[in-house]
Amino acid sequence: MKQHISVKKTITAYRDGQFQDAEDDIVSEVPLTIFVNKEEFATMVCSPQHYKEMVVGFLASEGVILFINEISSLEIDEDKGFAYVALNKKLTKNPSFYSKRVINSCCGKSRQFYFQNDAVISKTSMSTASLTAGQCIHLMKQMQQNSQVFKKTGGVHNAAICTPDHIIVDRADIGRHNALDKLYGYCLLQNIAIKDKILVFSGRLSSEVLTKASKIGVGLVLSKSAPTDLAIKLAEDLNITAVGFIRGSSFNVYSHNFRIKKNEKGEMSNEFMQY
Known part of the structure; x- marks a missing residue:
C-alpha cells in the first residue's frame, strides 16, 4: 500500500484567544x-x-558502493519497511570504520571529520562552475x-541539484541527510555528472551537510540558513563555495x-530584477 508524504489530522488550534x-x-x-547482501x-x-534513490545515495555516501553497477539488485518492500540490496561484491563492514571519530590531515591542512569513512570518501572539489548573484537568488x-x-506541513528539509539556470531535481524529506541522499541517488541512477552542478539546501550549513556535499561532488552549496564555523573550515579546505x-x-x-x-568593477553582479 502506497504511503503518503503527509496526512490530514484533526487538531485543536488556538487562534485569537x-x-x-x-x-x-x-x-x-x-x-x-x-539489508545489504x-x-x-x-x-x-x-x-x-x-x-530507491535514498538507498542508492546513502550507500554511495557511506562508501559501500563507488559505482551504480556494483548493485546487482535492489528491492523495496514499502509495506514492511525493508530495502533489500544485493551487491556483486562482498560487503566489508567494520563498525569502527563508520563510528570512529578521527582528525585527518591532507596537504598541510587539518580536516576534522566525525567519522573515519567521511575522511576517506570526502573529495576536494575540482568544480569550475560559477554563478552570478542573481542566479543564487x-x-x-x-x-x-x-x-x-513544506508549504503544507512545514516539516521537511528541501534540497535540489541545479545548473546555474534551472533545477534538475529537487527532493524533500524529514531528514536533511535523506534529502541529500535522494539527490545523490537520483544522479547516480540517471547517470548525471555532478561536479559542475550546484546544491541548493533549505537548512543550516553544518559540517555534516558540507561533508555530504563533498561526497556528492558539488563545488557550490547554497543555503537560506547560517553556516557553522566547522562547516566553513571544511568548505575552505575542500574547495567548496559555501x-x-x-x-x-x-x-x-x-x-x-x-x-x-x-x-x-570588482563588485558582485546585481541582476536580481531579471528574475
Whole structure:
C-alpha cells in the first residue's frame, strides 16, 4: 500500500484567544531498514517517497558502493519497511570504520571529520562552475516555490541539484541527510555528472551537510540558513563555495568567492530584477 508524504489530522488550534477544531497537514515519518547482501546494515527514518534513490545515495555516501553497477539488485518492500540490496561484491563492514571519530590531515591542512569513512570518501572539489548573484537568488526562490510539502506541513528539509539556470531535481524529506541522499541517488541512477552542478539546501550549513556535499561532488552549496564555523573550515579546505543566508535580495559568501561572478568593477553582479 502506497504511503503518503503527509496526512490530514484533526487538531485543536488556538487562534485569537479561542480554541477551535481544525484540520492540519502532518508530515509522515516511517522507518526503512536496509539489508545489504542479506545482512542488516542500517535503519533510516524518512519520508515515504523516493526510497530507491535514498538507498542508492546513502550507500554511495557511506562508501559501500563507488559505482551504480556494483548493485546487482535492489528491492523495496514499502509495506514492511525493508530495502533489500544485493551487491556483486562482498560487503566489508567494520563498525569502527563508520563510528570512529578521527582528525585527518591532507596537504598541510587539518580536516576534522566525525567519522573515519567521511575522511576517506570526502573529495576536494575540482568544480569550475560559477554563478552570478542573481542566479543564487533565483535558484533559492525556485526551490522554495517548488516545495509543496513544506508549504503544507512545514516539516521537511528541501534540497535540489541545479545548473546555474534551472533545477534538475529537487527532493524533500524529514531528514536533511535523506534529502541529500535522494539527490545523490537520483544522479547516480540517471547517470548525471555532478561536479559542475550546484546544491541548493533549505537548512543550516553544518559540517555534516558540507561533508555530504563533498561526497556528492558539488563545488557550490547554497543555503537560506547560517553556516557553522566547522562547516566553513571544511568548505575552505575542500574547495567548496559555501553561500548562506540567501533571503530576499541578499546573501553571504563564506568560502571561495571566486565562483560567484563579479563585474568589471570588482563588485558582485546585481541582476536580481531579471528574475
